[in-house]
Amino acid sequence: MREITHFIDGAAVSGTSGRFGDVFNPNTGEVQARVQLATAAEVDRAVRSALTAQRDWAQVNPQRRARVMFEFKRLIERDMDALAELLSSEHGKVIADSKGDIQRGLEVIEFACGIPHLLKGEYTEGAGPGIDIYSMRQPLGVAAGITPFNFPGMIPMWMFGIAIATGNSFILKPSEKDPSVPVKLAELMMEAGAPAGVLNVVHGDKVAVDAILDHPDIRAVSFVGSSDIAHYVYSRGTATGKRVQAMGGAKNHGVILPDADLDQAVKDIIGAAYGSAGERCMALPVVVPVGKATADAVRERVLGELESLKVGISTDPAAQYGPVVSQAHKQKISDYIQMGVDEGAELVVDGRGFSLQGYEQGFFIGPSLFDQVKPTMRTYQEEIFGPVLQIARVESFEEALHLPSSHQYGNGVAIFTRNGRAAREFAQQVNVGMVGINVPIPVPVAYHTFGGWKRSAFGDVNQHGLEGVRFYTKVKTVTARWPEGAVEDSAFVIPTMK
Structure with a gap:
């Protein structure tokens, strides 16, 4: 029987937990594969790989990171039919719907291709006498995504596309019900030119989720699933100092x-x-x-x-x-x-x-x-x-x-x-x-933002669009002066721009 392994540091990695989840063919009801379920140690291994990769990846200029996104997009389009068939075989949705699943995720990748423009900061010349002020957006470090079974292609790309484009590395914990497409996406990201460790995939259940939420080196977590679990993820993640966006259920x-x-x-x-x-x-x-x-x-x-x-x-x-x-x-x-x-x-x-x-x-x-x-x-x-x-x-x-x-x-x-x-x-x-x-499914296009209210979402920042860029980055503001001439006396009051 086919066995689905983790993907860590650019390669397939066999788990050590001895625990597995069944992956069914929903059309026949038969078990077609089994997926390994991670331990906390395996999550930590993925995080250590992501930490190492992110230090160098953050120094790659945005235009070169965008080129990786362009190539990733090309590879997804090349393999669209195979990916859709694999997705349908584990989820059960019809092939046309599976292609739509992947395409909607790919639209966020297209948005991420514009990351050089999206990361441009603000600049004020002459904010004070000889003083300029500018801001820059910098990556958080290691981010993680916990994704549901219903969109195994789209939702992972919603998350890791923008996270990686902005200079972060990423740990993806997909649903154990249909885990094969997320692994294929990670393989294609490596083929597109992303360094090993920039995108890792660990499979698992609550053990893996809690390990992600508790890990001190994971700076942000994005989640989509039921509202009760979304609230749990938000509460536990923020309690450990993480930035969390947790999308829950709906009754539209x-x-x-x-x-x-x-x-x-x-x-x-x-x-x-x-x-x-x-x-x-x-x-x-x-x-x-x-x-x-x-x-x-x-x-x-x-x-x-x-x-x-x-x-x-x-x-x-x-x-x-x-x-x-x-x-x-x-x-x-x-x-x-x-x-x-x-x-x-x-x-x-x-x-x-x-x-x-x-x-x-x-x-x-x-x-x-x-x-x-x-x-x-x-x-x-x-x-x-x-x-x-x-x-x-x-x-x-x-x-x-x-x-x-x-x-x-x-x-x-x-x-x-x-x-x-x-x-x-x-x-x-x-x-x-x-x-x-007069639009029955009002999912915004990728350059706008996705997010509900009330028990449909926990956290203040939505998915993709400019909100996504803000979620995966932090702002640094620099106030600069280049003095000339006589040395000025020290000021003992708060600086103003009079």
């Missing part, structure tokens, strides 16, 4: 006003709710139609779309989504569906009985649809993270604004309308970090 809403283009809105919502089997933090699992007529029309159109929605194996080009990542996750989704029934929501479509001929042991679950969902229900309050769409009916714009604003999560929200004033008012007032106007 799609508000549909009566004047919306319902055909387009429903098609958008179907893709956003069921794409990638709902395993996205920016999925849209709650639709909020305003008014009974709108709600009835939305329900009818959703049912029509579900009749033609195709679930298949990840290599089926006609499939719109594939299996979920594991049997345990499939069971969790099924349990939430039953919870919704028990809570009194109307289960209009039940996907629990879905089975794909020839792949009966795969982790497939069909699309499910609930109507009459109430804010008091646990299935509304919590993140299901599966192919389940809930209709939460409201009677007014104010109610529609209140639902996402008062929810514990505040990652993303969308509004569908032709009314510019209503859209503007909604975007301005809603208590959510990312807003789409």
Whole structure:
């Protein structure tokens, strides 16, 4: 059986813990590989390699670091098909979606190619008599990323792309459920010209996570996962003096006003709710139609779309989504569906009985649809993270604004309308970090920034864009004077610029 090792100091490294995690093929339910789980000593080995590499890497000028990013981009594009197939084989998402996963990460690499411009500091000439002031951004040292199973290509590149471009070295702890693509990315980074130790990959569970959070030489940690773990990572990491950004869960809403283009809105919502089997933090699992007529029309159109929605194996080009990542996750989704029934929501479509001929042991679950969902229900309050769409009916714009604003999560929200004033008012007032106007999945492009509010994010600095550059750097400000002539007397008061 294939064994997935760590990647430390530019080479594959076998672990010593004797502990392993199973890596499944979600299409068949079979174990296809096992991944080594790191000890704290192996995390320390990766950090020592990263420390050594970072000292020299930080001295490489930004333009040369950018050239490594350009070459890394070229190599990813060269290997796109193979990477997507590998990603799908472990995650279960369809090939087209896997390519999208990698492409969205690659867009942050493209952004990082502009690092010489992004690192330019500020300069003030003549701030005082013969005095100039300038600032510079310098790398933190060793940074680390802890990434989830749902985007094994995109999210690691969101993190290490900017961290490495700004002169840091990086320790990546990917999900043990689909770890092969992150290792391939590290190998390609070395092929692109990054020195050994600049990007290391250690696999593991809580042992590895705690070792990262406690290690005194790791200066920053970026995390994406569930909110409870995000809070844990943020609390433990900051307690040891680290800079931490920890992105948590979500329950994104799609508000549909009566004047919306319902055909387009429903098609958008179907893709956003069921794409990638709902395993996205920016999925849209709650639709909020305003008014009974709108709600009835939305329900009818959703049912029509579900009749033609195709679930298949990840290599089926006609499939719109594939299996979920594991049997345990499939069971969790099924349990939430039953919870919704028990809570009194109307289960209009039940996907629990879905089975794909020839792949009966795969982790497939069909699309499910609930109507009459109430804010008091646990299935509304919590993140299901599966192919389940809930209709939460409201009677007014104010109610529609209140639902996402008062929810514990505040990652993303969308509004569908032709009314510019209503859209503007909604975007301005809603208590959510990312807003789409007639856009169902409002993930910003790489040169803007990604981040939610409330329990969807812990920490003050978001992912990628200029926020990412700020997160992985520290500012140094220099005040310089070059005196000429007579020596001035010492000043015993605080300097001013009079």
